[in-house]
Amino acid sequence: MSIKNIRLEVMQFLEKRVDSFVDQYLIPVEEIWQPSDFLPNSESDNFLEEVKELREISKDLPYDFWVAMVGDMITEEALPTYENWLMEVEGVDNLERNSWAKWVRQWTGEENRHGDLLNKYIYLSGRVNMREVEMTSQHLINDGFDIGTGRDPYKNFVYTSFQELATYVSHNRVSQLAKGYGDKKLAKMCKMIAGDEMRHHHAYSHFVTEIFKVDPSEMMLAFQYMMKAKIVMPAHFLRESGQKIGSAFEQFSDSAQRIGVYTANDYVDIMQKLIIKWEIDKMVGLTDEAEKARDYLMKLPGRMAKISERIVIPKESHIFKWVEPARL
Numbered sequence: 001m002s003i004k005n006i007r008l009e010v011m012q013f014l015e016k017r018v019d020s021f022v023d024q025y026l027i028p029v030e031e032i033w034q035p036s037d038f039l040p041n042s043e044s045d046n047f048l049e050e051v052k053e054l055r056e057i058s059k060d061l062p063y064d065f066w067v068a069m070v071g072d073m074i075t076e077e078a079l080p081t082y083e084n085w086l087m088e089v090e091g092v093d094n095l096e097r098n099s100w101a102k103w104v105r106q107w108t109g110e111e112n113r114h115g116d117l118l119n120k121y122i123y124l125s126g127r128v129n130m131r132e133v134e135m136t137s138q139h140l141i142n143d144g145f146d147i148g149t150g151r152d153p154y155k156n157f158v159y160t161s162f163q164e165l166a167t168y169v170s171h172n173r174v175s176q177l178a179k180g181y182g183d184k185k186l187a188k189m190c191k192m193i194a195g196d197e198m199r200h201h202h203a204y205s206h207f208v209t210e211i212f213k214v215d216p217s218e219m220m221l222a223f224q225y226m227m228k229a230k231i232v233m234p235a236h237f238l239r240e241s242g243q244k245i246g247s248a249f250e251q252f253s254d255s256a257q258r259i260g261v262y263t264a265n266d267y268v269d270i271m272q273k274l275i276i277k278w279e280i281d282k283m284v285g286l287t288d289e290a291e292k293a294r295d296y297l298m299k300l301p302g303r304m305a306k307i308s309e310r311i312v313i314p315k316e317s318h319i320f321k322w323v324e325p326a327r328l
Contacts, residue, residue: 003218004090010215011091011100011153014207018099025203026106035117038189040124051124057183058125065181066323067255068262069174070133072167073122075235076115077137081145082234083108086160090151107200114171114193121186132321135241136248143237143245148229154215154222157207158274162231164201165270168194170262177259205277216283217290223278224293227271227300240321251318258317264308272301 040050083104086092092100122128149155175190211219238249256262275281280297319325 006215006218007153008090010211013214014210015091015099017210018103021203021206022099022103022106025199025206026103026110029109032110033113033192035113035120038117038185038192039120054121054124054185055126058127058186060181061127061178061183062181062259063317063323063325064255064259065174065177066127067252067317067320068170068259069118070122070128070320070322071235071238071252071256072170072174072261073115073118074133074137074140074238075167075233076111076118078140078145078234079108079112079115081141082111085145085147086156088151089153089156091153107203110196110200114196117189117193121189128323129321132241136239136322139239139241139245140235140237143239145234145237147232147234149226152222154208154211154219155226157204157211158223158226159231160204161201161208161274162226162270163234164197164204165273166231166233166262166266168197168201169266169270170256171197173261177261205274209278212278212283216285217287220280220283220286220290220293220297223274223280224296227297231267248320251320254313255317257311257313258315264311265305268301268304268308271304275301 040047040054044050086104086107087094087101089100092098092104094101094104122133123130147159149159171190171194175187175194178184178190179187208219208223233249233253235252236249237245238252239245239247253262257264275297280294283294286294
């Protein structure tokens with residue numbers, strides 16, 4: 001049987017349990033928080049006063065903070081691209097509306113709230129050039145999404161396990177910084193988003209755990225492949241208006257690293273957490289090739305940590321069209 005057919009068979013085997021995964025890791029629409037729970041109430045007579053307070057408090061947030069938050073928000077707004085990508089994964093069948101497709105749709109519905117909340121906050125703050133932000137969001141969706149996983153569910157679930165934990169780190173750090181700058185409401189918003197991301201991370205890493213139980217060697221090779229290729233961020237095609245694809249991502253990453261929202265050390269730490277979570281060191285019944293992959297993975301965090309120590313981040317902030325210093 002071909003590798004593709006084996007993967008499909010494993011996905012069909014796990015599909016029998018997806019409804020229980022939905023119940024365990026996703027929250028019904030009527031019970032989960034919504035963006036309006038944290039924003040000024042537009043139906044209230046005090047709406048303008050609440051907006052004025054939001055704008056006043058937001059004045060104390062520094063430049064790199066705004067860049068990091070805008071970049072996070074734009075990443076969240078590219079959800080249509082991510083849903084299309086996951087719907088193409090082997091074993092996910094939206095035409096038949098199978099259980100994996102149900103998972104993808106409901107996961108997307110939860111994630112969609114994040115961009116809505118951050119967009120409304122940023123819009124109300126008055127600190128950001130929203131037209132430039134909106135053009136960047138549209139470009140990011142237009143430019144598509146290529147993370148080198150193809151339709152392989154094993155590689156895609158490694159990616160989502162890693163990426164959901166990375167977005168948890170980013171949103172949680174923004175929350176901590178906002179609290180430090182005195183914006184308690186924004187801190188709470190980002191903390192709630194971070195909570196969703198951690199819950200989603202637990203789900204996708206659970207999927208990988210289950211695959212390791214039935215197809216350990218191929219799952220190990222997929223994990224190695226993704227770590228060798230390196231996990232690219234969803235916004236790696238980020239660009240501003242009039243620029244080429246991906247031209248803004250490095251500067252955005254520099255801002256995030258400079259302010260401590262997401263760093264090269266975090267990347268290494270997430271890799272190590274996945275190795276521990278999936279008990280890579282205890283895996284048995286591997287082929288010779290998978291054993292070599294395991295050895296590679298066990299040594300990789302140490303190697304990557306040494307490389308991260310040599311990374312030099314520019315001291316000066318890149319000036320984005322999204323966030324003009326005159327507005328701050």
